[in-house]
Amino acid sequence: MPKISLPFGPYHPALGEPEYFQVVVDGENIVAVDFDLGYNYREMEKKVLNFIWDKATHFLGRICGICSSAHTQAFTLAVEKVNGMEVPPRAKWIRTFGAEIERISSHLLWLGLFGEMAGFEPLFYLSWGAREHALNILEKFGGRRVHYAYMAFGGVHQDLKPTPGMEAELRGLKQKYEEIREMVMASDLLADRFRGVGVVTPQQARDYGLVGPTARGSGVNNDIRKDMPYNSYEEHDFTVPIYKGGDSYARAMVRLDEIRESIRILEQIVNGLPKGKLTSVNSFTKSRLGEATQSVEAPRGENFHFVRAGELTPQFLRVRPPTFANLSVIPEMLKGRMVSDVPVVISSIDPCFACTDRVILIDRSDKSIREVQL
């Protein structure tokens, strides 16, 4: 049977964003996969060099709408490292609060889309309904549902006031989460669809340098919150869920358990927020010259920023988002699977292409799209 090249994208119902996957099929079976990135490339690493420090933070939040706070935190922490700034404990706890509520909202968003990919639409409605609780908390805390700009150099802009309304939202979130979890665990339909699909062995996970829940689903224990603690993660009591299955189901369970751990951290913060100042500096306009790196645990994995600070603006910035590390394993996961598994496998790593499209590489010598032979 002749091999057929099947395009997935750039505009495909299974992908939320414009991105192109080329799948070569022999009958129903996949023999080769290639992908073409760069549809969301917005020249951000170059444009940020024109912004003064305060504007640069808000601009870098726009790398991605889902993990906005992960990017601003990595950048701010790196610049604070260059300048040797102290961050007050209250600000550290508030930063952790922002990062964890973002993780919950991102994982619930992903869970809904993942359920929809498998043709299980009730999960989409339930988890997006639960996500609104997280967004309500964010709106009360950061002022907005998306692109909540609470990060400032040396501290935070917004204070966190644990009101009864916020605690009620947190309780609602917890209750809905338990309902969803029960449903996912009880449903053989979902488990059968996801078990054994897109398997990554622990050796492969290490070889490909996977990060975040994708690696933790394959039994690799890496979490920046434990390995290189930042913010106030050392002071909180939480565990890192690890599953050994390596398939889509294991990755789903890692994310489900992470939501529970994040809710635990949120409760600890709401109950025991230390008193004190919000920022250590009044304004930040001039930086010392120097370089620094910072990794933070974004919802999808390790998010790495390298900053070379000039006086008034950044001089150089390099971002390595988590999806960039995880994307390379997709051809390996799809090897020998059926065409109908493509949306499930692609969405099982929770790809965020808005984050990933930092750099485009154009091969001038060979204009045709090359196929990765497996």
Add this chain to the structure above:
Amino acid sequence: MKAGKALGVMNFFRRKSPWVYLLSQGTCNGCELECFAAFAPRFDPERMGARLVASPRQADLVLLTGCGTKKASEKARRVFSQVPEPKTVVQVGACAINGGVFKCPGPRLGGPSQVKVEGCPPDPTEILTAIKKAMEEMTCSER
């Protein structure tokens, strides 16, 4: 006369149940998130007939997001041309209106009747209000 009457009836029902296609031409995901959230259970516009569709060929209304990146804008134009007439466009977010913070070099798409929703990203309620407004503006003359 007969054709005109049929068209009027068609437009009456089309206004009542717009089928919406979300077309992103290179964004930060913020506007897509809020567009999806607008169709999620909190607001649930499906009770009023509006729903998201997967194919551009089924759509009456296009939610246009994004600043128009070099690679995506040409592909987005081709997808946009597949939406059958009469179609109406809602530009969602600052990027789709004037390039936003990114000021991307690619050409941004326009459309026959444009309703704009400002914000970075706008609130879901504003997106739903804009969809309602765009469907009210849609008339026979656009055919």
